[in-house]
Amino acid sequence: MDYRGVRRVLFSYVLIHGIFITLQSKEEVLLDMKASGSELGWLTWPFEQADKQGWEVVQRTLNGSQFYSYSVCNVGEREQDNWLRTTFIQRRLSASRVLVELQFVVRDCNSFGGASLTCKETFNLYSSEADADVGTTFRKGQFKKVATIAPDEITRKNQLQINTETRVVDGLSRKGFYLAFQDIGACVAILSLRVYYKTCPATVKSLAVFPETVAGGENQALRKVDGVCMENAVSEEVPRIYCTVDGEWAVLVGQCQCREGYEEKDDVCQECQLGFFKASASSEMCEPCPANTQGLSSGDPVCPCMPGFYRAPDDPPTGPCSGLPSAPLDLLATTTQLSAGRLLLSWSPPYDTGGRDDLTYSVDCRRCEVTACQPCGEKVRYEPASTGLTDTRVSVSQLDAHLNYTFTVNTHNGVSQIASKVSTGALVPRATASLTTTLRYTDPPTVTSMRLDERRPTSLSLSWVVSPRHRAPPRTFRYELTYRKKDDNLNMTTYTVLILDRTSVLVSDLAPSTTYMFRVQPITEGGTGGSIMEDEFETLPDAQAPSNTTVIFGAAVGGAAMLFIVAVVLFVRKRRRNSHSRQGPEDAYFSSSEQLKPLKTYVDPHTYEDPNTAVLKFASEIHPNHISKQKVIGAGEFGEVYRGILKAPGRKEGPVAIKTLKPGYSEKQRQDFLSEASIMGQFSHQNIIRLEGVVTKFKHAMIVTEYMENGALDKYLRDHDGEMSSFQLVGMLRGIAGGMKYLSDMSYVHRDLAARNILVNTNLECKVSDFGLSRVLEDDPEGTYTTSGGKIPIRWTAPEAIAYRKFTSASDVWSFGIVMWEVMAFGERPYWDMSNHEVMKAINEAFRLPAPMDCPSAVYQLMLQCWLQDRSKRPRFPDIVSLLDKLLRSPDSLKTIADFDPRVSIRLPSTSGSDGSPFRSVSEWLESIKMSQYSENFTCAGLLTMEQVLQMKNEDIKNIGVRLPGHLKRIAYSILGLKDQTSTLSVFAI
Known part of the structure; x- marks a missing residue:
């Protein structure tokens, strides 16, 4: 049978009916067989031979356009291996995953009669990566299989069935690639081949602009993309979104919000109108200016206060402004206790609080004697206080007799202090009211001292001194004298109280050689007490005197004790001198300090004669069967360190770090290795690595500690x-x-x-x-x-x-x-x-x-x-x-x-590389400042030479994708260091 004729009939049917499929998607096409309209130049293998026919190109015209296709139909011959390779397909941007869309027709093998025994109804798709076009060089070993292509519908006689299949070629990393089709004995025609990759289109979401992004591959189903806030919009964190393998945006994280003074309208940030404000970056709309404020311009972040109005430090900047309060009303002094030097001041709240509810009052006192007036000072007492009063009354005490006092009550609110700083003293009278009250009374005297006039074994004669100020004019006062034994239990003390009309007293019936506590307090006619004076006095011993023998014996004992003390002092001083004489010259370097003498609670394992004893004392033994090693995570001084699992009985299973002792160790190395476990076993703190146990009774010694996932x-x-x-x-x-x-x-x-x-x-x-x-x-x-x-x-x-x-x-x-x-x-x-x-x-x-x-x-x-x-x-x-x-x-x-x-804090490199010559590439410069992870960012931005880098500004660095502040500064400062040394730091201020 002429299978080549069958192939031509197959394509004629396709041309007549014009069956093509066009997919609408976010795609970037790398190769389109149908749209080329010219000779494709694909390579066939094996090359044309007289006795064999492989893939064949067929050209037809459809609607005035050239149409090319490839077919093969050697079903009557055994062991077919016919290859059709595309031209070199350039890989764009960072597309690591491409889609291959294939339209093809496969003939039913049963229609070929006897040839159906060798006929196939499938063919294979292969791919091969390269950094450059290899021309006509073809080696099957360079290709790796992508998929076996099987039709969903088989073409039988005149029932032509066109199949469309899409396959994925993933993991691409080189500059380009080839696709190849292997025929193993089928009657197949390739009508269309389209190679493309998907992208997520540039978009604006939540006031953030996201660039067009190539969809990720199978190993990166979601590709993270950082966005940039639109003009006058900000974000606490860099807005990001994810591009799926299907070219769709998903999972928006972080969002931009219009900054202060701007609100979102029609998907952009517009200024607040005059008389409106917005204090912070948020999704809220602008608000009208609050009471007693005024808008100065459009785009106000806050509305300032009108003249005469203020905000307290704790007031929110978005709140209204307040005025000063008026004076308090109805100040009244009640003097019902003048004899005690006490009066009560009371008043009514002001009629105008300034629009605030944080009113407080303060009281000022002035004392006038003859013609001079002065502040009352600390002697005058106020209950509860003289400032910060929230109640409209205060009690004043400790006033002197025969003096004139003037009291002024001031009203304050939260903005009074602010107003006093920005305004003149004319504001003060609004918040003050005063009243002068003349007080004439006699207050109790002040006892200044007590003295012992005479003492005996059973009595004490005492007197006290009254302040000279209260001796004229003479007044009649009484005094309350209280005394007790000093050493009495305070819970069982017996007090004796005497009321006296004079400033002296003889106290009798006391015990010999006993100390007594005395307290005297003057009292007025109304019973109010004045200041209190306390002192202690001791009675004489009993009349019996000690014998001469007792005196002599006591003197002897005392002398011996004194000699012993002197001997000890001399011995200690001599030892200290000897100690200082033995100090080395370096000891002068150290200064003594109590912080260097902590109490010793740690036991050094090196003090044990047998180090194994220390290990057994401070660390628990683990059987090696309870430990399973997983992988090596490091190497220590004595051997490898593994990550593993500890499954000890009575313990919760969990990951551990396992330090091992390398083969061929000496006994000293083993002891040093285990001494670390002896040290760690003595510690128990959340910020000290925890020892789980040791393996010492088996051939391979191990130290097992808790596992720290993030390492050093x-x-x-x-x-x-x-x-x-x-x-x-x-x-x-x-x-x-x-x-x-x-x-x-x-x-x-x-x-x-x-x-x-x-x-x-x-x-x-x-x-x-x-x-x-x-x-x-x-x-x-x-x-x-x-x-x-x-x-x-x-x-x-x-x-x-x-x-x-x-x-x-x-x-x-x-x-x-x-x-x-x-x-x-x-x-x-x-x-x-x-x-x-x-x-x-x-x-x-x-x-x-x-x-x-x-x-x-x-x-x-x-x-x-x-x-x-x-x-x-x-x-x-x-x-x-x-x-x-x-x-x-x-x-x-x-x-x-x-x-x-x-230039000092980060050792910026000089303008030359390691060999003294200028940096030969941007990547070499980035590596020198440990920022090589941004090499691709510079390349994609077209920054390929150091001359271009030196022209960059701070915004340029941000625009190529450097977002972390620390990285941004390091790159910026490095560029500054590469420029003329006379450049100022302000050029790259961040």
Whole structure:
């Protein structure tokens, strides 16, 4: 049978009926076989041979347009392997996933009679990636299978059935690709091939503009896209939306809102009309100006107060303004207790409160003697107070006799203080009223002192002195004298009370050698008491005198005791002199401090003769069958570290970290390895890594600790550079400080405190770990530990520890200051690329690390305190914890940012690369400032040369997709550093 003839008939039928399908979607077409209208130039393999026929191109004209198709129909021949390869298809943008839409016809094998035994009704689709067109070179091994194409409908005789299938080619990453069709013995015709990828079109949602975005692939079903707020719109977080694989926008997160002074109308932000305002960014509409305010222009964020009206500091800026109150009414002084020096002032509220309900009153008193008047001073008492009164009455006492007093009552409200600052004194009379009351009365005298005139074994003669002011004119007063034994139980004390008309008394019937407490108080005719005077006096012993023998014996005993005390003092002084003479020259470096002498509660495992004893005492044994290792997560000093699962009986199953001891270890290495477990087993604190147990009784020793999902703090911070607020960072520091306070309270020195030795879990909780270098404080006077050698982490170590290898809790405080710097700098290396020698030299010359970018001033000041040269002046860990708690309770205290010099604070690279020549590419420059993750952003924006980069402004950096403030500043400051050194920082102020 002429199968080639069958193929031509097949295509003639298609041309006559004009059967084509057009899909309407958000698509970017890479190849359209139907729309090309010219020779496609596809490659067939094997190449044309006389005895074999593979894929064939067929050309026809339809409605004046050229139409090309490919077909193959070698069903009568066995083992067919015919390939048809497209031309090189360029991959655009970041399209990693393309769709292949295929229209084809497959002939029913049963229609070929005997040839049906070798006939197939399917063919295969393949793909191959390349960075350039390989021309006519064809190797089957470069292709990978995409799918087997099977028709839904088979063409039988004159019933032509056109099939449409769409397949996905995913995971594309190179510059382009080829598609190929493999025929294995079918009668098939390819009518149309369309290759395209889907995009989510540029759109505006919730006042945010989102760019056109290529749909994600199978491994990224939702592609996150950041948007930009429209003009005069803002958002607390960067608005983002997700582009689905179908080219549809979904899951809008964050939304832009019109900023203050603007409201949303017709999908844009428009200014508030005159007389309206809007105080904050929100979706609300503008509101009319409140009472006693006025609009000054359109777009007002707030309406200012009219003249004569004010807002209190606590008043919302969106509220009405208030005026001053009027004077209080009906001030009245009631003098029914003049003899006691007391009167009652009362008044009525003002008729005008100024539109407020926070009225208070104050009372001012002036005292006039003869012709001069002066303030009454602190002697006069007010009940309940003289200022801040909310009631309309006050009691005044402790007034002197024969004087004139003038009282003034002032009315205040919440804006009185504001008004006094911006207005003249003419405002004061509106809030004042006064009344002069002349008081003439006699008040009780003041007792100034008591004295003992005579004493006997059973009696005491006392007298007291009255204030000279009350001796003339003479008045008749009485005095109340009360006395008791001093040592009596206060719950069972017997008081004796005498009422006297004179200023002296003889008290009899007292006990010998006994101390008595005396209290005298003057009282007036009305029974009101004046000031009270207290004193104590002792009666003489009984008349019997001690014998001579007793006196001599007592003197002898006293002399012996005195000699013993002198001997002890001399011995102690001599020991101290000897101790000082044995001190080394470095001891002068240290100053004594109580903070360096904590109580020792920690037990050093190295003090045990058998280290295994310490391990068994402080750590629980775990059977290795209860531990399952999953994967290696790191390598320690002694071996690998695994993530695993602990399934011990009686414990909740959970993830753990497993430290192992590498094969071929020595006994000393094993002891050192297990000593860390002996140390950790003594600690129990939420900010100290928790020891789960050890494996010591089997061949492979292990230490099992809790698992910290986010790993080491320094790496975590670098991976999340700029993604956390200062409040979150200070919270992490608070956890570290809490753990170090716990260690210092146990008299324990860590010696290697650094961000790399802090672990972070999923809750961003930080825990101190790595106790390999740690040691306990010894009981010497300085409370230090002297090392016997070994490496010291110079960048984190206090200068006294470097110089004399002596470590204290104060040296841990220095290290904590470095950790604070690491945290606020998002894992930057302390002292950058300086050598250890340069670091030590700089520290000795008083250089200190500069404030990291956006570091709160209070946090940086704490760092500087930790880095004081005199260790006795450094804060203790309890002080550090207290200060960090205070900052966290008052987040506003973190808003003041420390001074920042970019050329010092972030070691910006010079204008040349590592070999001294100018940066040869944008990617090389970005890598030098650790911002290589934005290479694609610069490339997509067409910024391919350093000359183009140097022309960028701050807005240009934002527009290419750099959103994190820390990253934005680093790139901006780097560009500034690459420019002329005379450029001012204000060009790139952020």
